[in-house]
Amino acid sequence: MNVPLTTGAVPIAALCLGALSVIWLCWGPRRHLTRVVPLAALTAAAFTLVLFFLAEYAFHWWNAALPRYLYLYSFLAIFAEFLAVRRFLTASGLVRRALPVLAGALVLAALFSAVNTAFGQYPTLSAFFAQPWTSSGPLPTRTPPEPVPPPVNETSWQPPPDMPHTGSVFSVTIPESGSGYPSNPALVYLPPAYLASPPAQNLPVLVLLHGQPGAPSDWFTAGQLTQVMDDFAAAHNGLAPVVVVPDLSAAGAANWPLCLDSNAGRSATYLSVDLPAWVRENLASGLTDARQWAVAGYSYGGTCSLQLAVNFPQVYPTFLDIAGESEPTVPDGRGALIKTYFGGDASAFAAQNPLDLLKEGRFPDSAGIVVVGRDDSLYAPQGQQVFDAAQAAGMDVQLQELDGGHSWTVWKAGLVNNLDWLGRRLGILGQ
Template sequence: MSLIAGVLPAAVLIAGVLALAWLGFASRKLGWSRFLVSVVVSCLLTGLLYLLAEMVFHWWNASLPRLLYLFCALAILGVQLALPQVTTSGTRVHRRAAGVVAALVVVLALACTVNIAYAQYPTLASLFSPPSPEDDPLPLPSAPRSDLPAASEQNWTPPPDMPSQGKVYRQQIPGPVSGYASNPALVYLPPAYLADPGAVNLPVLVLIHGQPGAPADWLISGGLTEMMNSFAARHQGLAPVVVMPDLSNAGNSNWPLCMDTTVSNSATYLAKDLPAWVQQELGAGTAGPQQWAVGGYSFGGTCAAQLAANYPQVYPTFLDIAGENEPTVASGHEDLLEIYFDGNEDSFREQNAVDRFKAARYPDTAGIIVVGRDDKVYAPEGRTVYDAARAAGADVQLQQLPGGHSWQVWKAGLQQNLDWVCTRLGILEP
């Protein structure tokens, strides 16, 4: 059952409105002056939340839909109106219980509006029973061979007992060259890989999550397993091996920028350590860079552009979904330079995607840059990346999808371009 459209979210929002109206009616004995004080306090607390969240602690960025602050103010008002119902001496038990329930319903309605805005939990199942990786170890081929031809619909015949669906596994991918510290990655293996004998030399799609976020967001909010299994069902069990690395630097408070910096060598990890491990251990992506693509949303979209610009010989195909025009930190560019580059602007510019596109030619690179139609912050930045990549000779497209900076755009950005990616990767014919 959907949590972002249809009957259930509508019912929750209607219940929230009714609960707030009942609380207002039940508080009528307190008088209009007390009610107006509650309204003023709600506005002040919401304004304080705005200042703390966006000016002081930078809990979220400017892409937060401003309408959510209105819903937050209404929720704070509801809680205030519920307090007299609960705390006033002599109030009957059922009245106290009704006040508690009404306040909870108002807060639940606020949570529902936030979820509708970001589509973080698209269904009840994604909230209460989210998809998770297999508990079994990653099934590695006994002897991966680098001389196998790249798997495609033309040279692959599925065996009769091929599994009907692919699976996701949790796997630690080491960083011997970069020294990068990483939490376990998630790896999707399609039915053709799990078949016996399998199409071992499949292409590889590296997908990077947002910030805040984790690889599991691709499963919970992005529906990646279902998306890939659906694609495989239409193409003889073939789909890319999808690697979803951890880009939190094992929980480091200073996240990597998909650059090599004083914090970590995350670019080397993603461009050298990860591909080497996949080729050696999985026997996938061994036919050359034409079998490799990188994509991501928000922070991950910025990373995808970074890797495409700095390592076109590794990732000649990229999908930048609502990324920035350069890596940022909430405290500003000067702090970014101090934290990651010892204050050296030139060191930053040497790796920044837009600057790299301006300094070199990319005739073999192709990419799609996806922006949300209602995303007033990231959409203009995506166009900047598009203009720079196009001027550098890359074969790029700019797509505008309905929605803002949310999973409505991020999920569709991958789903609607999966055929294009797989054509580039050689599974489908051009």
């Protein structure tokens, strides 16, 4: 089931079969070529224009411009489905009716493959059909020891012979403890060293944030996080951060809280107070100080990671902003955000907006990496703006440009390429 869906033979085969299906659906007598095909093309063009308007202006389905070639693929798919329906309705006999159904299905498969290749949402067949990343057992909780042991690292840790070779992922509810924030279940990755007997104690913590639209599971399907962290742990005697992936949607609220404390909820307090307290009390990790804590995320989650790092440097002095925006946004613009989330009080927004805070303060103890996609025309310039502002505010910050657009091609690599840097910042690895 580990068949790749975004590289290799599968996307090539899907494209070829889809193209052959379109050609077959176009083929026919003179009347079909001169009347039916042009009518199908005009209909497909009209539907594609409607799709473009809905995706780019009405609903902002991806919070970024979609690759333009996907609209060409969409046009061809709508065009082919129109022809397939007509052939089905005018055909007689089981075989003649089955062929246009098969052709239409192959064209839709080619469209799905093109979209999936563009964004990398399902890199393998197993990621598409299953969720192989959650454990059926209970979360192995741990009470913080007294006195607090020193942070574990490669030098001090000796793995026991029967340590598991891989980590485990658990679905847990992290309750609010004062913020009032409602949350869907979070996902928690525990590395082999945590699961060993005796276990490594006082591991560092990486809080990993998802995008919008999205959910914690995206890091494990598209981002293949279990394998990513297991590979890191295998290279470091089973050591890796405890990774906590919380829900950022406020349990599916109509207005996501944007990692702010606002009229839409106190998600900033939840992520900076409630979640760390729960991790310390239940996983006995990140117990020593803030140097054991980092926050990272992509797109919406990248924006949130910057917000948390700037608003709560005493909690998250280390951050990884992968293709985030320069500030929290909503589709209707800053004015609509201030009205909806702050009752029209622009100063209340500015008090939490990272770029405003970076202009006013100094952050000499904070460090971060801003990752952008070379082809991401919307988010890459904002990443440059964030880098410039963070550097001017005294942060130890880097800007990295990777091949790709606003997709998992950049988001996954943005994490994988910087795990060693995170490991050094969090104290697992030597400097």
